Amino acid sequence: MSSPMRAVAPGFGAVSWLLFASMINRVSVREWNxxxxxxxxxxxxxxxWLLGTRLTVGVVVYGQHALNHYGDRREGRRLGYHxxxxxxxxxxxxxxxxxxxxxxxxxLLSVSFLLAS
Numbered sequence: 001m002s003s004p005m006r007a008v009a010p011g012f013g014a015v016s017w018l019l020f021a022s023m024i025n026r027v028s029v030r031e032w033n034x035x036x037x038x039x040x041x042x043x044x045x046x047x048x049w050l051l052g053t054r055l056t057v058g059v060v061v062y063g064q065h066a067l068n069h070y071g072d073r074r075e076g077r078r079l080g081y082h083x084x085x086x087x088x089x090x091x092x093x094x095x096x097x098x099x100x101x102x103x104x105x106x107x108l109l110s111v112s113f114l115l116a117s
Contacts, residue, residue: 017059024052042112046105 028048072078083091 014059014063017055021052021055021059024048024055028052039109039112039116042109046109049105 025048028045068079068081
């Protein structure tokens with residue numbers, strides 16, 4: 001049984017979604033620059049940053065899934081997608097970068113709570 005074709009609309013859908021995500025990330029950057037190390041400011045900046053990042057990742061994941069689906073349909077069979085050593089290295093470095101960012105954010109949040117008390 002054939003699955004329905006996925007559509008990737010680069011016009012209004014994906015571009016407007018990414019513009020919205022980048023505006024949210026821009027607000028978080030401005031919030032980080034104006035931060036007063038108060039817990040409410042730090043929490044707000046973290047929440048905005050996480051929201052913008054999740055929106056961006058969602059668009060990328062959806063687009064990659066649609067491209068994989070297109071490749072499968074074009075070949076008429078399920079293609080084997082292989083992740084080579086270079087891709088694993090990039091994935092590991094990206095994962096470490098995300099963990100590092102989260103740890104720094106949690107450290108900043110804990111310092112702000114300590115200073116507030």
